[in-house]
Amino acid sequence: xxxxxxxxxxxxxxxxxxxxxxxxxxxxxxxxxxxxxxxDQQQQYPEEGKLLNFIIELExxxxxxxxxxxxxxxxxxxxxxxxxxxxxxNNSQLRRQWQxxxxxxxxxxxxxxxxxxxxxxxxxxxxxxxQLRSRMVDWMIEVLGNYTETTTxxxxxxxxxxxxxxLSKSNTQYFDQNLHLIGISCMFIATKLEDIYHIPxxxxxxxVSHNKYSINKIKGMEKIILETLNYEITFPTILDRLxxxxxxxxxxxxxxxxxxxxEASIYILKxxxxxxxxxxxxxNTLTASTFFYSISDFVIQKDYQNQNQILDQFSSxxxxxxxxxxxxxxxxxxxxxxxINSFKKKYPDLQNLDKFS
Numbered sequence: 001x002x003x004x005x006x007x008x009x010x011x012x013x014x015x016x017x018x019x020x021x022x023x024x025x026x027x028x029x030x031x032x033x034x035x036x037x038x039x040d041q042q043q044q045y046p047e048e049g050k051l052l053n054f055i056i057e058l059e060x061x062x063x064x065x066x067x068x069x070x071x072x073x074x075x076x077x078x079x080x081x082x083x084x085x086x087x088x089x090n091n092s093q094l095r096r097q098w099q100x101x102x103x104x105x106x107x108x109x110x111x112x113x114x115x116x117x118x119x120x121x122x123x124x125x126x127x128x129x130x131q132l133r134s135r136m137v138d139w140m141i142e143v144l145g146n147y148t149e150t151t152t153x154x155x156x157x158x159x160x161x162x163x164x165x166x167l168s169k170s171n172t173q174y175f176d177q178n179l180h181l182i183g184i185s186c187m188f189i190a191t192k193l194e195d196i197y198h199i200p201x202x203x204x205x206x207x208v209s210h211n212k213y214s215i216n217k218i219k220g221m222e223k224i225i226l227e228t229l230n231y232e233i234t235f236p237t238i239l240d241r242l243x244x245x246x247x248x249x250x251x252x253x254x255x256x257x258x259x260x261x262x263e264a265s266i267y268i269l270k271x272x273x274x275x276x277x278x279x280x281x282x283x284n285t286l287t288a289s290t291f292f293y294s295i296s297d298f299v300i301q302k303d304y305q306n307q308n309q310i311l312d313q314f315s316s317x318x319x320x321x322x323x324x325x326x327x328x329x330x331x332x333x334x335x336x337x338x339x340i341n342s343f344k345k346k347y348p349d350l351q352n353l354d355k356f357s
Contacts, residue, residue, distance in 0.1 A: 105247075108240075112236050115235040115236055116235075117161070119161060119164040119279060119283075121280075122163075122164035123167065126167060126170075127173060127174070127176065128174060128176055128179055130277075132179055134275070134276070134347060134350065135349075136179055137160060137274045138347075138352045140156060140160060141270065141353055141357075143187060143208055144356075145352065145355070150195050150196070150198070151199070152195070153239060154237070155187075155190050155191050155194045155195055156190075156270070158194050158233075158237055159186045159190035159191075160273055161235070162190060162225065162229070163183055166229060169228055181213055181218070184204050184209055184213060184221075185218055185222045187199070187208075188204055189222055189225065193233065201219070204218055238273075238287055241283055241322075242262075242269060242290070242291060244321075245287060245288065245291050245318065245322065246261075246262050246265070246291070249291075249314070249318070249321070261294045261295055261298050262294075265293075267357055268290045268294065268336070269287070272286060272290065274353075275339055278336065281335075284323065286332060286336075288318045288321075290336065291318060292314065292318050293337070295311070295314050296311055
C-alpha cells in the first residue's frame with residue numbers, strides 16, 4: 001500500500017488526534033454459571049471498537065459454552081479518553097482536548113449528512129464513454145502516485161469527486177477529447193485543497209500534460225469548474241465516509257491488523273471508482289459494503305472460530321452506522337464481489353492500481 005508520509009492540513013479525518021492508551025485486561029471466568037452472572041451484572045462486554053479483543057472474548061466464551069453474547073452499543077466518545085479524564089479530573093488540557101474531539105466529530109457527522117453529493121450520474125449528459133472515464137481514474141492514480149511525498153489518498157478521492165461533480169452539474173456537453181484537460185484541472189484544484197505542499201502548476205504543464213495544455217488552458221478550465229460548482233468543492237468524499245465508519249467501529253485502535261483492514265478498504269474503493277455501474281449505489285452503501293468485505297476477508301483468512309457470529313455483529317453495526325437498508329447492502333455486496341473477481345479481466349490494460357498501491 002502507498003505509504004502516506006505527509007498528512008494534509010485540510011484533510012478531513014474523523015479520528016481525533018489524542019491517543020491515550022490504557023491496557024484492557026480480559027476478565028478470567030471461573031465457571032459457567034458464576035462467570036455468566038458476573039458478566040451480566042458488571043456488563044463486561046467487549047470493549048467497543050476493538051476487533052481483536054472482541055474475537056478473543058468470543059473464543060473464550062465459546063469454550064465455556066456461552067453463545068448469547070451481544071455487542072453493546074457503540075459510543076462515539078472514546079472509552080480510553082473517558083477513563084483518563086475520570087482518573088485525572090483536574091487535567092484541564094486533557095479535558096479541553098476531549099471536548100474538542102467530541103464537538104469536532106459531531107460537526108463532521110453533520111457534514112456527512114448535510115453535504116451529500118450524488119456522483120453516480122456524471123456521464124449522463126455528456127458524450128464521454130465509461131471506458132475513457134475508467135482510464136482517467138487509472139491515470140489519476142499514476143499521476144498522484146508519483147507525488148507520494150506530498151500527496152495523500154485524500155487528493156486522489158478529492159480529484160475524482162470534483163471531476164464527477166462538475167460533469168454532473170455542467171450544462172455544457174463535453175466529449176472524450178475534453179476529459180484530459182478536465183481531469184488535470186481537477187487534480188490541480190484537489191492538490192491545492194488537500195496537500196500542504198501542492199503539486200506546482202508547472203508540473204501539470206510539463207510533466208503531466210507534456211506541454212499539451214498551457215498554464216492559461218489549465219487555469220481557464222479551473223475557473224470554469226469552480227464557477228460551475230459555485231466553489232462548493234469541500235463536500236465529504238467517499239474516503240471521508242470510510243474514515244468515519246472505521247473510527248466508529250475501531251475508535252483510536254492503531255493495531256496493524258486493523259490498519260490493514262483500512263488499507264484494504266481504500267484499495268477496494270479505488271477499484272470501485274473505475275467502474276461506472278457500481279458507483280450508482282449511494283456512497284454510504286458502497287462504503288459500508290467495501291468495509292464489511294475487508295473485515296470478512298480478514299476474519300476468514302485468520303480462520304477464527306464463531307466467524308458467522310462475528311460477521312453478523314459487524315454487519316448489523318455497519319448498516320446501523322451507515323443508515324442504509326439491508327436490501328441495498330446485500331445487492332451492493334453481490335456487485336462488489338463480482339467486480340473484485342472480474343476486475344483484471346474487465347480492465348486488463350489498467351495496471352496502475354496495483355503499481356501504485
